[in-house]
Amino acid sequence: MYQIDDLTKTYRQGKRVVRALKDVSLTIGDGELVAVQGPTGGGKSTLLQMLGGLDRPTSGTVKLDGKDLAGMSDTQLTAARAETIGFVFQNFNLIPTLTALENVETALVPSKIARQSRTARALAALDSVGLGDRGDHLPGELSGGQQQRVAIARALVKNPKVLLADEPTGNLDEETRDEIVDLMVGLWKEQGLTVVLVTHDSVVAARTPRRLRIAKGAMKELPPR
Template identity: 75%
Template sequence: MYQLTDVTKTYTGKRTVHALQSVDLEIGDGELVAVQGPTGGGKSTLLQMLGGLDRPTSGSVRLAGDDLARLGDGALTKARAQRIGFVFQHYNLIPTLTAAENVATALVPAKVPAAERDRRALEALASVGLAERADHLPGELSGGQQQRVAIARALVKEPQVLLADEPTGNLDESTRDEIVELLEGLWKEQGLTIVLVTHDSAVARRAQRRLRIAGGKVTEAA
């Protein structure tokens, strides 16, 4: 699925920051991987590389053979729109749109016809247990329900990989466990590749594989 080779990301300003340093990493099809590490250690930067949201200063980031670091802007936008699903700590839902409308927005860049967008949005909401909340606005939903909508929005594209950045960070312990169980179920049932960044060791322990990143360097965690 992913192959990162000698990936370095350097930010320059008042001082030089090496967010990633010579990272070599492979993530196989259908793996559930948790990434942990201290604040500022490079977790979010790594996820940005995997998602094609940023390009490395040097090295290659291959997704199923395509180097995201070398794709043109149009091809990279297409890859993000069709092949990669994103879930964030802050749900990033549009407050004036219903749950179904929020999910359907993910299909607009792919130019999916409106009727098909609506159908797929309802199917995605059903897959996360929110079919009956399709017409509700985000403000009418709990935090856990809003995160389920965000997950449905990522899944509606039928992506190859799901990238989740602290998806349980705003949730209480009980709701956190519900969201993790949902992600586990999707991983098992759909064969998704999931990369999950988390500070929560209870969440990380549920993953098939654990990575630690600190000082821009990635190691396998026990």
Template identity: 75%
Template sequence: MYQLEKLTKTYTGKRTVHALKDVSLEIGDGELVAIQGPTGGGKSTLLQMLGGLDRPTSGSVRLAGEDLAALDDRGLTRARAQRLGFVFQHFNLIPTLTAAENVETALVPAKVPAAERSRRALEALASVGLAERADHLPGELSGGQQQRVAIARALVKEPTVLLADEPTGNLDEATRDEIVDLLEGLWKEQGLTVILVTHDSVVARRAQRRLRIAAGKVTEVA
């Protein structure tokens, strides 16, 4: 699925920050991978590279053989629209749109017809247990329900990879466990490759494979 070769990301400003340093890594098709590490260690930067949200300073990020680092903006947009689903800590839902409308927004860049967008959005909400909340605004939903909507928005594109950045960071322990159960279930049922960044060791231990990143270097956790 993923092959990273000597991936390096350097930010320059008042001081130079080496967020990633010669990272070489393989992630197989259908793996559930957790990435942990200290604040500023490079976790989110690595996830951004895997998602084509940022470009490396050097090195390659191959997704199913295609180097994301070498794609132009149109190619990256296509890859994100067709292959990648994203889930974030802060949900990033549009407060004036219903749950179903928020999910539909993921299909707009792909120019999916309105009727099909609606059908797929309702199916995605049903897959996360929120079919009955389709017409509710985010403000009418709990934190856990909002994160379920965000997961549905990621899934509606029918991606092969789900990337999650601290998906339980804003949730209490009980809701955290529900969301992790949901992600694990979707991973098993849909054969997704799931890569999640988390500071929570309880969440990380649920993964099939654990990585640690610190000072821009990635190591395996036994």
């Protein structure tokens, strides 16, 4: 699914140049579930942004299904994010003024699907995360775990090939964390998705068959447990 070669990303922070990723090379196969661990500021989120086409590398290539994301135009990257890549964020990032159902529908807006079909698919996605009866609730009326479920439904409603999750359990208590991890692992098994899960939580990482570690921008493969 992903072929990453010599990926380097540097930022300028004032007069200081920060190397977030240093010559990272990596292959992630179709249908893999990979956890990326590491300390805060080590480069985990930067790697995820490169995989999701949210940012461009300073050097190196990030190929998704053989196509280099770095070489794509903004319009092509937008289309890739709309069709192929699903995101789940630590803070859920739901639109506070839209209901759970409408939040899920936002992911289908770029596809220009007819309203009726869009609503039906959004309802089905909410159902698949166990929130079929909460469609008309605003995010503020839902618990953290429920909000993250809505975010997962939003990521999956467009049937993406890849699911990228950035600390999806970072803001949840242990019980809810386990529910969310169960849900994600279940969906991965069920739908055959490629999932890259950034986490600093070893318990979460332990649930994945493959673990990577990034520290100071350098990547290392961890042995399977």
